[in-house]
Amino acid sequence: MAVLPRIHEGVFYWAYRILGPEFKGPTIEDPLGVLPIPLKTALLQAVGKRFGLEFDLAEALLTRPPNEGRSYAYATHWWPSEEGLKEFLYERISRASLSDWEFVPVETLDDFVRKHRLQGKEHYAEVLFLKEVYLPLFGSEGLALLLPQVGFLDEEGGERRADFILFGQRRYAIEIEGKSYHERPDRFAREKSRQRSLTLRGVAYFPIAYDDIRSGKAREALIRLAESDPVLGGYLRKGGVGLSRGPAYSPLHWLVDFPVRYPIALKGAFARLLKAVREGERSVQIVDPESSTPLVEAAFADAYFTLLNVGRLAGVDLPLPEVRVYRLDVDSVSRAFRDLLPLWVGRVEGFSVVDGVPEEGALDVFSWDRIASLTREADAFQAEYEEERGSWTPPFVGTASSALVLDFFARKFFPVPELKEAQLRLLQRALRGESGLALLPTGYGKSLIFQLYSFLVPGVNIVISPLRALMRDQVYNLQRIGVTAVTSISSDDEAAAKESKTKTLLEGRYRLVYLSPERIRIKGFVEEFRRELGNLPVSAVTVDEAHCVSEWGHDFRPAYLHIRGFYEEIQAVSPRKLPLIALTATASPPVRRDILRVLGLPEGAVEQLASSDRPNLSFSVHPAPLGLNQKRNFLRDLLTQVLPRTLGVPQEELIGRPKRSSYPHAGVIFAIYADPRGQKTFEEGVHAIRSFLLKEGLASGDQVHVYASKKPAVCPSCGSSEWFADRGKNTCRSCGSSFVKPKIIFDWEDRVREVQDRFQENRFPLLVATKGYGMGVDKRNIRYIVHHAMSSGLEGYYQEAGRAGRDGRHAHVALILTPPTRSCLEKHVLGGDGIPPCLPNRRFRSCPYGLTLPCDYARQIEFLQGSYPGVEVSLQRAMEVAGKILHDSQEGPDGQRFVEVGGSEAELNSFEYALVRLMQIGFLEAYTVEYLSQRHRRFWFPRPKISRRTFEERLRAFLTETRLGVEAIERRLEPLRRASAGNPLDPVEKALRILLDRVYETVYPMRIQMLRNLIEYALSKERNRCRRLVLRSIFDDQLPPDDYRCGFCDVCEPSLAFSVPGALVPPREAEPEEIVRRLSTFFQDWSEEEADLLLSAASERGLSQAVMLRSEYYLEREGTSLGAFFLAGALKGREDPAQGALYLKRGTSEALKQGLSVDEIGPFLAELGRLGPEHLGSVLLAHPPLGGYRERKQVYEEVGKRLGYDDPAARLAASLASVKLLSELTEWVEQEGVFPQLRSIKERFEASLQG
Secondary structure, three states, X not given: XXXXXXXXXXXXXXXXXXXXXXXXXXXXXXXXXXXXHHHHHHHHHHHHHHHOEEEEEXXXXXXXXXXXXXXXXXXXXXXXXXXXXXXXXXXXXXOOEOXXXXXXXXXXXXXXXXXXXXXXHHHHHHHHHHHHHHHHHHOHHHHHHEEEEEEEEOOOOOEEEEXXXXXXXXXXXXXXXXXXXXXXXXXXXXXXXHHHHHHHOOEEEEEEEXXXXXXXXXXXXXHHHHHHOHHHHHHOOOOOOOOOOOOOOOHHHHHHHHHHHHHHHXXXXXXXXXXXXXXXXXXXXXXXXXXXXXXXXXXXXXXXHHHHHHHHHHOOOOOOOEEEEEEOOOOHHXXXXXXXXXXXXXOOOOEEEEEOOOOXXXXXXXXXXXXXXXXXXXXXXXXXXXXXXXXXXXXXXXXXXXXXXXXHHHXXXXXXXXXXXXXXXXXXXXXXXXXXXXXXXXXXXXXXXXXXXXXXXXXXXXXXXXOHHHHHXXXXXXXXXXXXXXXXXXXXXXXXXXXXXXXXXXXXXXXEEEEOHHHHHEHHHHHHHHHHOOOOOEEEEEEOOHHHHOOOOXXXXXXXXXXXXXXXXXXXXXXXXXXXXXXXXXXXXXXXXXXXXXXXXXXXOEEEOOOOOOOOEEEEEEEOOOOHHHHHHHHHHHHHHHHHHHHOOOHHHHOOOOOOOOOOOEEEEEXXXXXXXXXXXXXXXXXXXXXXXXXXXXXXXXXXXXXXXXXXXXXXXXXXXXXXXXXXXXXXXXXXXXXXXXXXXXXXXXHHHHHHHHHHOOOOOEEEEOHHHOOOOOOOOEEEEEEOOOOOOXXXXXXXXXXXXXXXXXXXXXXXXXXXXXXXXXXXXXXOOOOOOOOOOOOOOOOOOOOOOOOHHHHHHHHHHHHOOOHHHHHHXXXXXXXXXXXXXXXXXXXXXXXXXXXXXXXXXXXXHHHHHHHHHOOOOOOEEEEEEOOEEEEEEOOOOOOHHXXXXXXXXXXXXXXXXXXXXXXXXXXXXXXXXXXXXXXXXXXXXXXXXXXXXXXXXXXXXXXXXHHHHHOHHHHOOOHHXXXXXXXXXXXXXXXXXXXXXXXXXXXXXXXXXXXXXXXXXXXXXXXHHHHHHHHHOOOHHHHXXXXXXXXXXXXXXXXXXXXXXXXXOOOOOHHXXXXXXXXXXXXXXXXXHHHHHHHHHHHHHOOOXXXXXXXXXXXXXXXXXXXXXXXXXXXXXXXXXXXHHHHHHHHHHXXXXXXXXXXXXXXXXXXXXXXXXXXXXXXXXXXXXXXXXXXXXXXXXXX
């Protein structure tokens, strides 16, 4: 046998590793998962219906040559019409006998009875039937055809069960009828209803009376049934009846035996092609001697085109032979597969399937024995290659990763028609080993990028994911397409499960492992990972929902700061360039910059789509100023009237009436509290909302469930979650009892997992969830989202809205909120500092404007103040931690130090946030965590370092990042330089104060701006501003015109009876795109000249609204942008001078902190004067840097040359300068003791000004 060139051998090895069986197989979610998607589609189309399987078939027009314009159909998801069928298939396939390559498991009657819980008197007749009738006829092998206690819904929505379903060429419901069957008329009617329901499902009803089992009539009836069914006839015992096993290929064989054989045949085909290339064969002719299935032709097609495309990926032209597969007969699955093959592979060259027998040439008869032999050769090839050259690194990745090649693999592993352009570019980047950040809209398919990469590059892709719901969802969706080499490791896992998964990870047997960022700072995991790192085949590190990396993002987590070091440590020992793949749906320029900085990615590593808009989503907001009862009424009306009318779906179908086994539509209600217990918060919790839905009869208990990560506490008497705390006493609403200590549901994580899985499987139609379900979770048929309260900002709202309509069909997003009163809005929320007066000590007391419960805005501010309690409180906490580290830490055996901390979850999180602040100033370099118990942790760190020089370097970098000028930075650093040398904690305190002062000057106002912007969005109807105009102005790279109307929101169509199928998409134009690019630069680098040009361009092109909205949004992501302050103030001032002036005042304040001079902030002062002299006057009186005579005189000059020296604002500035001059003269005169009469002159002048 010839020796392959090294590069060809490497390509074959690489192809073998990504062929599929290594990471795909039967899963409980998809027992057919080992099959490539086109083959599974053909199988379901041909025989699925006969076996009681339903499936969604999507169709899409392909956009790339050679099949451009052709329609490609693919099965996206399938499910059984009867409960337990998937489990039945999974068990049969996963327990297949590898020696015979058969699916039939052999088990005893006792095993069967125990497994299916048929013990007990109520199942006596069924067990007697098995023992006396079934086993003597079909033997233990026949148990593979029998599924007991199958659940289904009858024609009235009631839950029913069949005693047995028998799988022959068709399905039979075997019912064992006892003596009392006809005695009660009501039971007799129910049984007839059950029979009709089974018949409608294509199941033949086959009753057997209890007396017939004893008399032998049941045996005779079952023999007659088997004689009429070729599949059952094949299982009758030869000794019993004399029927021989027939060749009939039933749906059961198709859906069990075929998936069992396919990976074996695929490996055999691969080995045959390897042999052909080694021996230089130019053509191979394969004869399929059985020809009862397309097993051989499909396996050869899969292996051939996988090898061909891996060669293209590597830039290598493999000398593959021309392959012809000869079939003696053609079945329906084969015909369907042949139709799909050219659409799957692109160009069918070098491979063909021929019906009949070849007339000449050497033949290779591909019998099952031949396949088994070749499979062993394939496994031996892998072992030999790895022993000689290593186990996982592809030979190299060439530059020929074209769309045609990558589309082939995408269609093979995923239910998609082809890759989208941005997916393609990101995947090509990753295959070259280049890191990147993808900014792609919700529903675009970000996850497919790193998941497909994981299948193409052997090794484990470590995916950092922020939420357990998101990890569970992604693992579940991968298992739904048969991926077996995937897992997540989270705090939900039991200790033994974590240990087992970590061991499997370190052995390199996963392709994808999902971790929370907190896990990579857990001491035990980090140390074990480091020990195995040299042997661990890591293919990439992926950061999902990457905006969480940024402190400027809406969900900052300190553990994200560990990712860069984790990645660099892996890269240092890797034999190839590893990409770091970061993905998110939305990230503003400052968040984007922060992500790149924290992860160490280059500036050019960003891939972004032009628009994040989803035209199939419609929007509405429903203000409920009267509070909770009005909110509940809105929720009832939405579910029963508004949404059915808006979506064109009958109410019964939309909310799931009557009950059914699978629901075509789903909805999510988002709440802001998981398990609140205060009287002011209880009704906004997920459990209270669910209870309302049940009491109103809008859903039954098994149709609506709760998703929240926090373990709920329940009443110890009745188990209800409807209790609340009031003045030290806990009172249950359900049973009226009072108690001291509630009961905790400790298996809550298991229940949440089950709820999420059942929701994904369409087993119930409505979920009440906290925001943990709102990020990245992919359920295609969510028809509506209802926010029961205001989110923490527009980005969070838009992320949660993005759960809806992912199948491309019309979906609606409704927000119900209790807004602040009009007076509070004008005086505080939009017209003041943003803090409502009902929160005097960061806790709600009472609303001075008459609300009995907090408005939604106040609730969010209360959350915010919990995270930002003030500089002094934050400083005190950080100093307590620094003192504990310095004085109470102990040294461990590895030289690192540790402190042990106990307390509540909030207290432990507060301790860790303090550690992050200490890292920011350079007191600590890093830390890891050891979990001792649920309320007790040990924090490990290198010896702390107290170095004023280090502190100063870190702070200078931070202050520069927040735009302070050199002089301003030096002034702020001065206290640190004067810190006491005798007190080691004094420089730490000074450094922390400098850090926290700037954090509270920038980050805290940004969070308030997030809430203001969402309130402004809610008020769009009052402003007559299309809601989509707001969203597109913020999240797209093209600005919509001021007169834009989407036609798909409540502002455009108040009745919500839309006459259009989707939102109007404005045409793309070059000028708005240019303005967006200029805005991005301007927000970073402010100048008066550019400000004037942008204001002019926005006015001339009708983009003033969009530029204003974009500027306001920018301020929630970067609270130091003078350009954003100026444009927001100038444009907002045109519709509301008081609100516009607020932006300009904040901008002036920030400019002075950054160290700008009076002439540099002249445009702000002039614009304030244009909005009203009183606004300019308040700024001059409020800011000491503008309080001197010279400064005020300069203000007069700056305002005068822009507005005219006779303008009231300029004259006011001149008058205030004169007042200051008189004040300074008076002070001088008093110091010198001359002419006290000047005081009275000054007083008279000031009085004249006031007049």
